[in-house]
Amino acid sequence: MEAHLLLTNAHMRCDSYGTGSQVKLPGKSAGEPKVFKFGIPYAKMYETLAGEDAAYFTANGILNLTRRGASVKESATRWQDTSSETVASHDVVLAFEERIFDAVIEDLQTRDPGEFKPVLVICLDTKDNPAEAAKAGLTALEMCWRIEKCEDLLSEAGDIIEEFGEQKMKESSVKILYQICYL
Structure with a gap:
């Protein structure tokens, strides 16, 4: 992005x-990525992650990544x-x-x-x-x-x-x- x-x-x-089968974002551990289907809006990803643990996903940059993604296009293709x-x-x-x-x-x-x-x-x-x-x-x-x-x-x-x-x-x-x- x-x-x-x-x-x-x-x-x-x-x-x-x-190119994968789904959108994978880093989760709280390497073995547990946050997984979303292609076509899910970045804004929805942001909302989901912020609702789960805003402090954690802000600290690791993932909320910023989804916010930037939403400013570029609606969803991953x-x-x-x-x-x-x-x-x-x-x-x-x-x-x-x-x-x-x-x-x-x-x-x-x-x-x-x-x-x-x-x-x-x-x-x-x-x-x-x-x-x-x-x-x-x-x-x-x-x-x-x-x-x-x-x-x-x-x-x-x-x-x-x-x-x-x-x-x-x-x-x-x-x-x-x-x-x-x-x-």
């Missing part, structure tokens, strides 16, 4: 999706439930975890191809916590600015990502993966 917010504020078209037409309207897909990158690639490879349009899928592997999400959001914005400037995404993507990755490896340990899929 951090990247979604930054990209939207930079006037870039942006949608965000989850599942990637695999999104129509191929909508998916094909994206030129670039950013994932922030390798397992999500893999799920997106797998999904794209199993969909029936339409016009055989290229979709660039990039992974900026990021630890799932607020501080790292903030850094990854800025990294995503910087990468998208570079991609926006290219004249031919298909032929320039590899060079842009390789150069960007080399620069980012000097600044942080961000791992960047990418693949071009066709839909």
